[in-house]
Amino acid sequence: MLTELSIKDFAIIDEISITFNEGLTVLTGETGAGKSIIIDAVQLLTGGRGSVEFVRYGAKKADIEGLFIIDDLHHPIFEKGRHFGVDINEDGMIVLHRTITANGKSICRVNGKLVTLAILKEFGKTLIDIHSQHETQSLMEVDRHIELLDLYVRDELEQVKSDYLRLFEKFQALRKRYRELSENEQEMVQRLDLLEFQLKEIQEAELSPLEDETLSEERDKLNNYEKIYQGIHDAYNALYGEQKGLDWLSLALNGLESASEYDEEAASKKEEFSNHYYVLEEFTFDLRNFLDSMEFDPERLNVIESRLNEINRLKKKYGQTVTEILEYAAEVEDEIDQITNRESHLSKLQNQIAELGEDALLEARHMHDIRKKAAETLSDSIHKELKDLYLEKAAFGVDIQMRRGKEGDPQLEGIPVSMQANGFDLVKFLITTNPGEPLKEINKVASGGELSRIMLALKKIFSKHQGVTSVIFDEVDTGVSGRVAQAIAEKIHGIATGSQVLCISHLPQVASMADTHLLIEKHVSGERTSTSMVELDTESSVEEISRMITGAEMTETTKEHARELIKLAEKFKKDQE
Template sequence: MLIELSIKHFAIIDELTIPFEKGLTVLTGETGAGKSIIIDAIGLLLGGRGSAEFVRHGEKRAEIEGLFSIERSHPIVKKAIELGIDVQDDMFVLRRDITAQGKSICRVNGKLVTLGILREIGSALVDIHGQHEHQALLQAEHHLGMLDSYAKDPLGNTMTEYKQLYERANQLEKQVKHLSHNEQEMAQRIDLLTYQLNEINEAKLEPDEDRSLAEERFKLANSEKLFQSLKDSYANLYGDGKGLDYLMNAMIHLEEAASVDKNLQSLHESISSCYYVIEESTYAIRDQVDSVEFDPNRLDFIEARLNDIQLLKRKYGEDVEEILEYASKIEEELDTILHKDDRVLQLQKELDMAWRDLYVEAKAITNIRKKAAEKLTKAIHKELKALYMEKTVMEIRIEDRTPTKNSPMIDGKSVSFGLDGIDQVEFYISTNPGEPMKPLSKTASGGEVSRIMLALKSIFQSHQQITSVIFDEVDTGVSGRVAQAIAERIHSIAVGSQVLCITHLPQVAAMADTHLYIAKFEKSDRVKTSVTPLEVNQKVDELARMISGVEVTDLTKQHAKELLELAEQLKEPV
């Protein structure tokens, strides 16, 4: 749940810190006081689209910070740990700064994160329901996602398998299309690949050749220095009065000393061993001196060869290994194109098999959706009955996606595959007995849409591990007993969890466990927003204002008291 929200320099809000409790919290106040601005701030905190316009005029940045408590078993904890975010005491601190230039800085538990990560974590903590969701309910393209959200658990593994097969089928289809391009494009590709392959093959490259040639070039270019160094080294070791001579004399003297003192025998053996090793190395140096030669022709050849290799590197790779790998790759592509008819036939067989395998998974998904649709329909009817729509009949229709001219044929039937299967889903409704079922988008009124969406929220809450739910004026277009039913349903969602609700209905406000009054005032020629938790007497006054709209009378206050008393009775456990 959201424990505390801090807002600074955001729109008309100068600085606010709002603590929240479990249960139902309602936000009321005059139009324009800043109720929706608070919800907008929460939306940005959860990864919503930011803008420099949100920054209060004259300030450098807007700052929004929220403290959330969660269950340790919540899946977002594991996700956060994988992302390197430290989670302590089962708490998340989300922070979003927006600069006057429109740049966003996002943090989770003090760690800088991308907006995408903030959005992923935020969406798992809070579900904001506003007018845009009413619009989504009226758009058939969103209905499939709503059904899949309800069927998430049984659908999970099957959908994962389907998407893997779908990706493979798409790759095979791309390969078939690529090899089926027009003859002119294929001929041009063959010419290009043939030229490149011949150029590389004519070079007769050897693995690691560029490095070995570079080493040889360096050696040849410094042959005079090498010859002189080796010659001087040999001269210092071999000859009368040179290194080996002195070492020989030392060995002889130590041999004499060891004949007197046997403890010196090991030292004599050590010097003797060194002498023979150095003697052997001296002869090796002499051989190296004899082998050193300066060959200008060989140096010219190496320079030319390295230049040719460098030209190939500019076209085909950073070193000889990459050039040879590229040659192997284009040789395989060239062979495929030259034998494309055979290859296309082979790929087409694989593609046909992939479509069939995909169709099997797609039908399994359809069956899962149909079972889920039956359960969801029953649950919706139950919820709608409690919202005084007992005569309403809902139906979730699942039909095949409309095929296109490029859709594959399976068992003589054209099948249109999508990333989420072969189904298209649409909600149908009949609001009065005897009337035919019609698409929801063409039938429902604003008040009916509000109740249907609230019914869906009530159902989906048990399928989503959301810590908090926010309703932003979901009671649009309702009044009377329907308003009371909505109030009771919202409160039932809040039992054991947390619901924040902006409302203009006194029935909803009366059911609140916590009532926050939002007001704006002027100070130092600037508009500011305040949030005040209401006590019982203050609740009566606010409900009376909501009932009367203009003038608060004793009668409206009495009505407000009755609403609060009724709400307390309804909240008592049966």
């Protein structure tokens, strides 16, 4: 969950540090106090689009930092860390950091490592799910519906989807190759000329594996011939000659021989020393032979330089090493064969495409069956959630249609189907809020208030499947009141039982349900405006909820009403345990 959030020089925030707890945290305050600015900061921290307008006036940069602690060692954030080379210890601490400078630069870090904005976003969406009053628009995007349905049945679908995707990618690659071979004969002829030229150039070079490495080593030796010769010569002279190493060692050996006639241990030492002496003597002779055999050949150096220049010229075209160049030549030969014998290859590709298409279609059909079954269960679950939100007359359905293809596509029961990365299904969420009316697409039926409740119903179901540690609601309860407001408050708290929830709200019913109540206030000092935040105790929360109820002067009656709301909320929480 999000444990700490630090914000500095961001919009009207001078500097603020917030500690978040588990459960439901509600942020309240007057309109314009800066509640949504907190959410804007979290969005930027998790990879949202930045702007110099976020930098506080007069400051050089805005800094946002968040500490997340993950207890589940199987959480997908650990796989993200391994994938992007970010160290995440077993204590599960992840620190996201975002800096936006006054000149528009954005600097992102994860656990201290500099990353791109795209990578920061990958980490962010794994940790936090943000919903605003405008986010419900994503429910209207039909392309998102299949993602949500798959999320609902992820465990059962995961392996099947993986098997399908593997087949689908091979299927697409073969179809692409078939198009390349069959569509433009003139381009093929031009391509063939180029490939034959490249192959001839590589073959004429008569390259040997690792030749560049071997020649580079030999060149280095020739370039440093004098240093090598002088070093060996100095070593030999230090060992051989009058008053040199071997001469002194010979004296030592003679001394040990004299002593060995009278002492067994001295004899043993003499034997051991003599072995070393004769080895060193042999080594000295080897050095002399090595010196005699050394020869500097400037012509050979010229040959090597010329050969390496030729190899480097080929590297610029065909690969970083000789091995890569030879591998490229093998690929060129294969492609030349395919173009030269195009008809037979096209026929072979057709057969392979047909076989792979059938295999992929079987897996896609399997996914279809799983989705159909999941759609029924999902509909039942959403009906229950909608009933809790006083949309008991609403009907929800999941329409799954086969995406029709064109001639040449794999056929299912005689009908060509268009297969995509997620199969051939086209999924739409349908709803009607009025009895007797047919199910229609959400955006053609639901009002703004209904969309908020539908989104909450979906979030209640999907939050436990998504794996995110924190869910943020930014005024998703706008425009509702009464019993609907109470139902929304209970639903938001229900989501908080499985995930940490941060909620910005103007509803007293939601505020009374908070496990932690934070008040955001705006202050004006001199000519500068700043935002502060304080955690409210029970009595302070009563006063804040009273203000939310009346919007004007507090009375004992409104305070009593606020206390009653908190009391009812506590009873609801206890009943849910």
